[in-house]
Amino acid sequence: MTARPLCPLAGAGQGGPGAAPALVLDFAARPFEVRRSLATVARHLTEAGLGPETRGRVEIVLAEALNNIVEHAYRGQPAGRVTLALRREGGLARVRLCDHGAPMPDGAPPARAPARGTLPEGGFGWTLIRALSARAAYRRMTGGNCLDLEIALG
Amino acid sequence: MQLRPETRGGALWVIVEEPRIDAAVAIQFKDRMREIAAGGPDRVVLDLSQVGFLDSSGLGAVVAVLKLMGEGRRLELAGLTPTVEKVFRLTRMDSVFTIHESPEAALGEAGA
Structure with a gap:
């Protein structure tokens, strides 16, 4: 089963005409597929001449956003798919993640890491995304989610 | 999940022989550590x-x-690579953790 990408990949906020994404991946929303896709992104950034510090930063942000899609948007839906489109623009990596899963609770990313006692075992994802990205914009579309992320390169 | 337990200087050392601890293996890691650290x-x-x-x-x-x-036991970390750190x-x-720059530094404190 193939689902059409939810967001037009060269659409609004993703650069002008002809600015095709440098990398587009469509994969199943499962942990080992996420891992494989992150490796592809890391390889792409290596080939673009970016160093390990920058790659690590991009990889953490994308890992957290993708894990949220797997664990929350597609909870109980193992057949869900994710589209990742990445382009480099100026000193930024601009990444759009689209899925057909459930919306974020309250229609927005969690405002703050939930206080769950002195030693939380979760709730770190958005802390890391916010700390390491220049911009994170979430939109609920008909039947899916779209998350635009911008991460400084170098 | 490759975890290699060793006893050094009265402490239990667990060498994580994996390139990643991510969502794909987090539960396995926790379960294996529970077995290794028990008792x-x-x-x-x-x-x-x-x-x-x-x-x-x-x-x-x-x-x-x-x-x-549990109470009275210590979990220390050693050799964090830059992204993990x-x-x-x-x-x-x-x-929350005692973090040693390297395994050697942690060994230097064995029995401390």
Whole structure:
């Protein structure tokens, strides 16, 4: 089963005409597929001449956003798919993640890491995304989610 | 999930022989650590020098291991690679663990 990408990949906020994404991946929303896709992104950034510090930063942000899609948007839906489109623009990596899963609770990313006692075992994802990205914009579309992320390169 | 337990200087050392502790293996990591640490020495040192990447699921699993070890036992970390160190620092979990720069530094404190 193939689902059409939810967001037009060269659409609004993703650069002008002809600015095709440098990398587009469509994969199943499962942990080992996420891992494989992150490796592809890391390889792409290596080939673009970016160093390990920058790659690590991009990889953490994308890992957290993708894990949220797997664990929350597609909870109980193992057949869900994710589209990742990445382009480099100026000193930024601009990444759009689209899925057909459930919306974020309250229609927005969690405002703050939930206080769950002195030693939380979760709730770190958005802390890391916010700390390491220049911009994170979430939109609920008909039947899916779209998350635009911008991460400084170098 | 390759975890190699060793006893050094009265402490239990667990060398993580995996490139990643991420959402794909976090539960396995926690379960294996629970088995390895059960009934062992009070001081446990987790050698992370081969781990290049850890996400929030992996972090949650390390915190869970600390909690399941219980009162009076210590979980220390050694050899954090740059990206792993960043995850601990940005989530402030670096204040929860004793973190040694290297396994050698942790060994220097054996029995301390």
